[in-house]
Amino acid sequence: MEFRDLRRQYKFNKERIDKAIADVLYSTQFIHGSQVEGLEEELANYVGVRHCVTCANGTDALQLALMVWNIGEGDAVFVPDFTFFSCAEVVAAVGAVPIFIDVDEDTFNMDAKELLRSIEATLKDGHYTPKAIVSVDLFGQPADYAEIRKIADQFGLFILEDAAQGFGGAIGSRKSCAFGDISTTSFFPAKPLGCYGDGGAVFTDHDDWALLLRSLTVHGKGKHKYDNARIGMNSRLDTVQAAILLAKLPVFIQRELDECDKLAKFYTKQLDSVVKVPYVKEGFCSSWAQYTVQLKAGQDREKLQKHLKTLEIPTAVYYPKPLHRQKAFLGNNYAEDECPVTNRICERVLSLPFHPYMRQEEAEMVVEAIRDYLGD
Ligand SMILES: *Cc1c(COP(=O)(O)O)cnc(C)c1O
Numbered sequence: 001m002e003f004r005d006l007r008r009q010y011k012f013n014k015e016r017i018d019k020a021i022a023d024v025l026y027s028t029q030f031i032h033g034s035q036v037e038g039l040e041e042e043l044a045n046y047v048g049v050r051h052c053v054t055c056a057n058g059t060d061a062l063q064l065a066l067m068v069w070n071i072g073e074g075d076a077v078f079v080p081d082f083t084f085f086s087c088a089e090v091v092a093a094v095g096a097v098p099i100f101i102d103v104d105e106d107t108f109n110m111d112a113k114e115l116l117r118s119i120e121a122t123l124k125d126g127h128y129t130p131k132a133i134v135s136v137d138l139f140g141q142p143a144d145y146a147e148i149r150k151i152a153d154q155f156g157l158f159i160l161e162d163a164a165q166g167f168g169g170a171i172g173s174r175k176s177c178a179f180g181d182i183s184t185t186s187f188f189p190a191k192p193l194g195c196y197g198d199g200g201a202v203f204t205d206h207d208d209w210a211l212l213l214r215s216l217t218v219h220g221k222g223k224h225k226y227d228n229a230r231i232g233m234n235s236r237l238d239t240v241q242a243a244i245l246l247a248k249l250p251v252f253i254q255r256e257l258d259e260c261d262k263l264a265k266f267y268t269k270q271l272d273s274v275v276k277v278p279y280v281k282e283g284f285c286s287s288w289a290q291y292t293v294q295l296k297a298g299q300d301r302e303k304l305q306k307h308l309k310t311l312e313i314p315t316a317v318y319y320p321k322p323l324h325r326q327k328a329f330l331g332n333n334y335a336e337d338e339c340p341v342t343n344r345i346c347e348r349v350l351s352l353p354f355h356p357y358m359r360q361e362e363a364e365m366v367v368e369a370i371r372d373y374l375g376d
Contacts, residue, residue, distance in 0.1 A: 001353055001362050003314040004190050013251055020243040033239030040201075046253065047177040047203055051210035054201045054237035055217050058164040059195075061200035061226040062134070063090040064216050065182040065233065067134060068209050069095050076128035077159075078118060079111040081322045083136045083343040087162055088323050097128050100324040100341040105280040108138045109290070109340070112147035119155055132158040137166025137176050139278065139318075139351075140192060140286035145171065145179045154226045160184070168192045168287030170255050176287070177203045184211050185243060187237075192260075192287040193242040193252050225321050240245025259356035260288040263363060267291055267352065270367035275299070275350075290318055291354040292347060301350055304373055311369050316351045 002008070010017065015169040020035075027033060036054060044052040055061050064137050071077060073095040079088045088098035099122060102114045110133075112363070119130050133152055135143040143161070152159050169176040177183040180203075185191070187199030215221050220232030264286070268277045276294035281288050295301050304318030305315050321340040324334050325368055 001313055001365070002355070003316060004352045004355045005192070005357050006189055006355075009355070012246060012357060016247040016251075017244055019249040021240055023171060024239045027239075030239050031236060033242065033244040033376070035239050035246055036237060037240040037248075037347075039237075041199060042246065042249060046205065046249070047175045047183075048206045049178050049203045049211075052201050052203050052240065053213040053217060053348075054199065055235065056235040057198040058184060058188060058191075058200040059086040059090060059123055059231050060233060060235040061087060061184035061186070061202045061219075062160065062162060063065060063093060063232070064202055064213055065149035065180075066096070067216055067232075068095045068182065068212050069148070069158055071131050074129055075131040076122050077132045077134060077160075078110075078115055078130070079134045079323065080136050080138070081324050082108060082345060083138055083162075083323065083338040084319070085323065085326065085328075086164075086165070087134050087328065088137055088326075088329065089151045091134070092329070094171060096131070098323070098329065099128075100322070100342075102341045103138075103345075104144075105341050105345065107141055107144070107281060108278075108345070109143040110135055110148065111143065112144050112151060115148065117152050119151065119157070121362075123155075126170075129155055130155060132160050134160045134162055134163075136162045137169055139292050140165055140173050140289040141168050141280055141284055142166055142169050142176050142179060142295075144281075147277060147305060149179075157159070158182070164188075164191060165289035166287060168252065170285040172283050173254075174270060177201075180204075181206070182209065185330075187241065189277060192256075192289050193245065193248065195237075195244050197238075197241055199237045199245065201236075202239070214303075225305075245329045257287060259297075261286075261356055263354060263356070264291055266363055267354075267367060271370060274371055290351045291319060292349050292351045294348040295350060296348075299374060301348065304350070304370070307373050308366075308369055311365070313366055314353055317349060318351050320346055323348055 073098040089100040161183035162185035166176040187195040216232040220230035222229035
């Protein structure tokens with residue numbers, strides 16, 4: 001059994017994908033082919049924002065947003081403590097300071113009360129100027145945008161929505177990648193909508209920012225390619241990846257999201273009595289980048305993982321370490337009681353095999369193995 005079976009996904013969609021790739025090979029427009037523009041149009045339409053600018057990966061997408069807002073030295077950016085390293089890495093990369101916010105124990109997303117407390121403390125401290133909030137839609141569920149938007153407005157901060165795991169999610173009828181002033185996603189193969197290499201995209205309703213993003217992704221180009229108006233990056237989605245994504249997008253929308261939802265409901269029903277199952281808020285829709293349970297006190301994660309491995313059931317720990325404890329940021333210079341929820345859940349989370357092509361008998365095997373072992 002695969003943790004996320006990309007081979008099965010490819011086999012299911014082989015004809016469309018092979019043709020899409022062959023078309024690019026014959027066209028030889030490997031960079032800036034027409035498929036890139038076509039994809040940007042379809043993604044913007046699906047999400048419901050004015051502009052989509054594709055780029056090389058989800059990390060660049062985040063950094064590009066910070067560059068648009070001119071965030072740098074002396075600025076503070078608020079980032080959840082429980083997430084992938086990129087979210088804070090890009091803040092440090094542009095010279096600003098990431099400030100880590102504890103998360104909600106049930107949703108895994110940024111805790112709005114902690115955010116408010118931290119912004120007030122940062123202002124009082126006076127060392128850094130608060131500029132932006134990186135709100136992450138972790139494991140597929142959108143962050144609490146009603147609360148986060150109120151706080152952002154109160155203090156005049158930008159919201160950068162990191163929907164690397166959230167693409168395809170929604171709150172009511174509003175889709176993920178539409179909640180930020182700028183929103184980003186990643187097409188890394190294992191993300192909800194993955195390509196066959198690296199890829200990313202930036203979304204915004206703001207016309208001038210979209211223009212600036214187009215310049216920044218191509219060496220800060222001005223009127224033409226050899227007129228450079230600013231310092232930018234080389235960050236493009238290549239045509240082969242765009243073609244693959246164009247072939248996969250309809251299947252993602254029409255089939256994969258529903259299949260993930262069915263599987264999540266099955267897991268939740270079967271596992272609710274033995275572990276803490278993921279909680280999706282009323283009116284929220286998760287794209288299920290991961291199905292992550294929390295073990296209870298006394299349940300040994302390492303032993304459970306080893307046992308499942310002997311049954312050829314792969315599992316993973318996202319994430320084993322809070323960002324505030326990463327050596328890259330602070331060395332080991334943190335208070336023991338900083339971000340207590342993140343500290344606790346890092347010890348307890350376990351992500352299960354999960355993808356839209358999983359068979360019923362595989363899903364049954366997973367839940368039976370866990371229930372047997374944890375003694376239900
Ligand atoms: C994967 C991921 C990224 C980075 O995306 P890449 O395309 O790998 O650079 C950023 N943020 C989150 C939350 C992610 O899961």
